[in-house]
Amino acid sequence: MKVVITSSNKTLADPIDMHFGRAKFFILADTETGKAVVHDNAQNLHAAQGAGIQSAETVAKLGAEVVITGSVGPKAYKALQAAGIKIALLEAVCPGTEALRRFKDKELPVLDKPNSEGHWV
């Protein structure tokens, strides 16, 4: 299964980024092969508006089935839903490797509604 982890830096050893829309990096990891590819989210990080929406489009294009992150706003949630991407929720910062292990061990709850306020509008 292909999952995206929101990350504060370029490798799975780095701490995750708790934000979805304005995450610094997306790391696409394959739970079967363990292969990980990093995607720089700088463009959306600096978007004036709609960062979550575009980030949802980005992870959809990466082919992710699940996003592992700390918070998802209302528009990003709606966009991820439309793309059929599930959200696995982390309650605190941890390294990407641990986030992935906990996801595989089914320790992470699946988000069924936005858990963050929208920004600006």
Add this chain to the structure above:
Amino acid sequence: MKAFPAIAIASGKGGTGKTTVAVHLAACLAAQGRAVQYLDCDVEEPNGHLFLKPKMERSESVGIPVPVVDAAQCTSCGKCAEVCEFNAIAMLKKPLVFPELCHGCGACALVCPVGAIRETSRAIGVVETGRTGTIGFAQGRLNVGEPMAPPLIRAVKARRNPDAIALFDSPPGTSCPVVATVRDADLVVLVTEPTPFGLHDLALAVDTFRPMGKPMGVVVNRADDDRRVQDYCQAENLPVLAELPDDRRVAETYARGELVFDRLPEWRDRFDALWSRIEECL
């Protein structure tokens, strides 16, 4: 000089007296027998009506065009999402539209190769027009929570009477709503106060309007013996159009929503003099 110029009354800082200056200029010009129209472009908090007490004649809803995608025709090519500068469309299996982010530019409908996008109107506020005596009146009222002020400001200004002097009462600040207000003014009157805040925000406003090539003049409201604003104006080569003295009676009249002239006739002379200075700058 144009027979009927447009004057924008702006400021960097809020609460300096933009509306006070604008409504009194309107009343003063009307008393001189001139055709004048007051247009409240501060659509988030239009206050001029509290002083001018116009009789409203029309109220019209204003909307911006937002896209609706016909899923049956859509080929999911993604061009609409790509062209959107405002991230209002996401391409996820099918395009997903977020109308609240849309600025109504229409690019998505233009680029759609199969004509699957039509536009529908999303209401953002109302424009109200009327009169108070001989003064023409127009104001916009933006829906609460609505971020898209500039289209409503443009709608207010579309009600401008070409046969009257136009006074645009601007919102404070230096961003899009202010630029939308000031854009087609012949002169910007910057109202400020003799405080560090007034001076700081006046400088921001000057930095905003100077690249637009707008002639500007400054009104120092609640003037006292602090001369820093005047010193700044001299250094920046900005004319000081008026210094309105700090007068408790003016504040009391204002607090009752009344025009100062009605109680303090000598203030009429100050606004006549201000208008003469504005005319010299046009």
